[in-house]
Amino acid sequence: MIDTTTLPPLDDLIACPHCDTIHLEQDLPEGTKAYCSRCGVLLLTSEPQAIVRLVSLASAAVVLMMAAISFPFLDLDVSGQHNATSVISAIMVFSSGKGIPLAIAVALFIVVLPLARLLALIYAIGPLVRGSKPHRSARVAFALTEQLRPWAMAEIFMVGVTVALVKVAGLATVTVGPAFWAFVALVVITIFNDQIMNRYSIWKALDTGFNA
Amino acid sequence: MESTGHGLQRLITAREAGLIACTRCGQVHAGGAVRCKRCHGPVESRDTKSLQKVWAWLIAGIIAFIPANIYPMLITNTLVEHSESTIIGGAVQLVEHHNYGIAAIVFVASIMIPIGKFFAIAYLAISVHRRQILKMHQRHKLYDVVEFIGRWSMIDVFVVAILSALVQLGGVATINPGVAALSFALSVVFTMLSALAFDPRLIWDADRTD
Numbered sequence: 171m172i173d174t175t176t177l178p179p180l181d182d183l184i185a186c187p188h189c190d191t192i193h194l195e196q197d198l199p200e201g202t203k204a205y206c207s208r209c210g211v212l213l214l215t216s217e218p219q220a221i222v223r224l225v226s227l228a229s230a231a232v233v234l235m236m237a238a239i240s241f242p243f244l245d246l247d248v249s250g251q252h253n254a255t256s257v258i259s260a261i262m263v264f265s266s267g268k269g270i271p272l273a274i275a276v277a278l279f280i281v282v283l284p285l286a287r288l289l290a291l292i293y294a295i296g297p298l299v300r301g302s303k304p305h306r307s308a309r310v311a312f313a314l315t316e317q318l319r320p321w322a323m324a325e326i327f328m329v330g331v332t333v334a335l336v337k338v339a340g341l342a343t344v345t346v347g348p349a350f351w352a353f354v355a356l357v358v359i360t361i362f363n364d365q366i367m368n369r370y371s372i373w374k375a376l377d378t379g380f381n382a
Numbered sequence: 383m384e385s386t387g388h389g390l391q392r393l394i395t396a397r398e399a400g401l402i403a404c405t406r407c408g409q410v411h412a413g414g415a416v417r418c419k420r421c422h423g424p425v426e427s428r429d430t431k432s433l434q435k436v437w438a439w440l441i442a443g444i445i446a447f448i449p450a451n452i453y454p455m456l457i458t459n460t461l462v463e464h465s466e467s468t469i470i471g472g473a474v475q476l477v478e479h480h481n482y483g484i485a486a487i488v489f490v491a492s493i494m495i496p497i498g499k500f501f502a503i504a505y506l507a508i509s510v511h512r513r514q515i516l517k518m519h520q521r522h523k524l525y526d527v528v529e530f531i532g533r534w535s536m537i538d539v540f541v542v543a544i545l546s547a548l549v550q551l552g553g554v555a556t557i558n559p560g561v562a563a564l565s566f567a568l569s570v571v572f573t574m575l576s577a578l579a580f581d582p583r584l585i586w587d588a589d590r591t592d
Contacts, residue, residue, distance in 0.1 A: 330540025
């Protein structure tokens with residue numbers, strides 16, 4: 171039986187989302203991380219400037235996304251016949267007939283959801299950079315960023331592109347366009363962003379409302 | 383993180399202390415809370431319907447995986463031939479063209495990961511109720527891997543999408559997606575939902591009843 175009367179105030183506690191173990195939250199020295207002492211899940215990080223970096227990288231990624239969807243992505247050349255494809259036209263190809271569900275899925279996974287994630291993140295933590303209070307729906311926006319994480323598949327798309335290039339190599343000459351490189355940069359930024367983003371630290375920052 | 387002192391002499395769970403924790407933001411609430419005061423998400427001591435959802439999505443995923451392997455993924459038309467290839471057929475073709483690395487990626491992402499995931503999720507869901515050979519930590523590791531790796535199965539769907547967008551050269555050569563592309567995408571989505579529905583806290587609860 172646990173004596174609950176000796177527990178510290180609830181707001182000083184943090185519960186591990188994976189194994190429910192409760193920990194007493196403490197101020198971490200800069201640049202250190204705190205893991206759950208039972209199951210080892212990362213709980214908190216104390217990365218100075220993490221929020222500033224997140225916002226600036228996310229803004230850069232939004233610009234890159236615009237470039238990635240509008241410029242030519244790949245250009246196919248078979249005995250004089252050209253077919254330049256941008257990401258948008260790749261999606262449009264399916265939009266006739268039985269390809270529609272697949273077109274919608276691909277558009278969601280590689281453009282809509284990654285973009286929604288970036289914009290929601292900027293909206294949620296952007297004001298914290300200036301030291302002002304977060305927007306009223308910042309929490310909803312940040313929860314959305316977290317929930318969309320598994321469904322934004324830009325990096326998987328790039329591996330798919332590589333496989334497709336190899337498959338088509340025997341059939342035709344393929345040249346990569348500017349959008350391809352924009353997408354590569356976008357993927358690198360997204361992976362880096364997810365590395366430095368610690369959701370519990372950000373929830374804390376949204377709570378206290380100052381630049382953590 | 384230190385968990386000693388201030389009344390936390392040993393590792394206890396929020397549930398044992400009569401508290402409810404939010405899995406989205408880590409905030410701890412007094413018993414009886416239904417909505418998190420920090421992130422406004424729903425909170426529950428344990429997701430009691432977790433396993434039901436896990437099984438439902440898992441079965442849907444396995445069902446969708448069957449047509450994904452029977453029907454063609456890619457339909458290729460060139461001046462001289464018309465060919466249809468299934469998921470396995472596509473991997474075999476790559477081996478025949480000596481692209482072993484790429485063939486391995488396709489095989490791992492489209493065959494091994496989905497099937498491995500079916501077994502892993504089923505095992506996790508069953509093991510919640512019984513004493514297990516695998517330790518908590520190993521099962522928790524398995525859960526982490528399943529959650530991380532599931533989305534990578536989408537590779538083949540994207541390959542089909544890119545190929546069919548790229549190879550549209552009128553009479554010379556066209557590539558179109560087959561029925562399997564959509565059923566495979568659905569299978570991956572269903573198994574991802576199944577893994578997401580699993581409440582990992584259930585793995586650790588069994589620890590307490592020993």
